Each structure stands twice: as C-alpha cells, then as structure tokens.
C-alpha cells in the first residue's frame with residue numbers, strides 16, 4: 001500500500017502561499033503520495049503546482065440552493081481529487097453528524113473524489129475508556145458502503161493543535177482496531193500534532209500508512225521532514 005502524507009491547511013492560505021504549495025511539490029520524495037487540502041479558494045490556482053489537491057468539506061447535494069456551500073463536483077472541477085470529511089473541527093463548529101458525513105462521502109464518491117474521513121475521541125471519552133467505542137461508532141456511521149480510494153484518518157481531538165501526541169501503543173491500539181473494520185486497501189492516517197521530530201516514531205506504528213498534518217503542513221520546511229520520514233518508513 002502506498003503511503004500518504006496529507007496536509008490540511010484548514011482556514012489558512014491566500015495567493016501569497018501558492019509558492020509554499022509549489023515548494024511542497026518540489027520537496028516531495030519519490031515513493032509516497034502527497035496530498036494538500038487547501039482552502040477551496042486556492043484549489044484552481046494550485047492545480048498545476050505538481051501536488052495532488054483535496055477539499056476540506058463538501059455538501060451532500062449535487063447542486064442547488066445551499067448558500068455558501070460547495071458541491072463535490074465543484075471541488076473536482078477546481079482540481080481536487082479527494083476531500084476531507086468529518087474533521088472534528090467541522091463536527092464541533094457545524095454540528096456534523098455521522099449520517100451527514102456519510103451523505104457527504106457518498107456525494108464525494110459520486111463526483112469521483114476519494115473521501116478522507118476523520119474519526120477521533122475527545123479527552124473525556126479517552127479518559128472514560130471509550131476511545132474505541134467512539135471511533136468504532138464514527139466509522140460505522142460515516143463510511144459509505146462503497147468508497148473507492150477511501151482514506152480514514154484517526155485524529156484524537158485532544159492531540160489536534162495541542163502538541164500532545166498519543167503514545168505509540170495508544171495509536172497502535174486504535175489503528176489495529178480500525179484496520180479490522182475498513183475495506184481492504186483503505187489507508188489509515190494518524191493526525192494530531194505530527195511534527196518532523198515525532199514523525200518517524202509514529203510511522204513505525206503498525207497499520208499507520210501516513211499522516212494528516214495540520215500546522216506543520218503550512219510551511220514546506222516543516223512538512224518536508226515529515227514527508228521524508230514517511231518515505232523512509
């Protein structure tokens with residue numbers, strides 16, 4: 001299975017950052033896939049930068065009266081080949097449910113986009129011993145029956161943007177659990193405070209096929225060592 005280094009720029013990036021997209025493309029080592037989930041406003045302008053692109057959300061409908069939303073086919077038309085769905089920030093900020101995420105994923109598949117579906121427990125849920133129950137329910141509820149190119153990202157909410165990273169054993173437990181529940185060929189990414197300094201340790205964990213990187217994907221100098229660690233893993 002080809003490994004995948006994915007960057008999630010979240011609500012960051014303007015035309016001034018297109019040079020960073022090109023720099024990531026240039027720094028990408030051979031042998032791994034690299035994917036940047038840019039703000040939708042940059043997708044079309046980055047389509048010739050030499051790196052695969054993803055959206056960060058899409059609507060479940062193909063078109064229509066949904067002010068401010070984007071259809072999966074619009075993202076594909078702008079150059080995306082994948083879309084992140086069900087990120088914990090969207091689950092929290094927009095009240096996205098597993099049902100809604102599954103409907104979006106079905107729309108993404110219909111438009112030819114690979115869905116990158118995020119799951120992950122909060123700190124309360126982990127401390128309550130419910131991490132596997134939570135990610136298992138999110139997975140069962142949000143992954144469609146048919147999803148070519150499916151990627152699942154395990155992103156513990158308490159590790160996102162905090163500098164806190166689960167132990168390799170904690171990541172291994174969740175990834176082994178997910179590996180037993182996803183279709184064959186599904187890549188499993190870890191996300192949450194991945195940096196150049198911890199990437200090699202994370203990529204050595206069984207059933208970790210790459211990373212979904214937030215903050216450290218914004219600067220090519222931070223993302224390059226993560227890509228290199230993945231290529232070397």
Ligand SMILES: O=C(CO)COP(=O)(O)O
Pocket residue numbers: 008087155159160161162163191192193194212213214215216
């Ligand atoms: O949410 C994330 C990627 O989707 C992770 O963000 P950080 O790498 O900034 O912790």
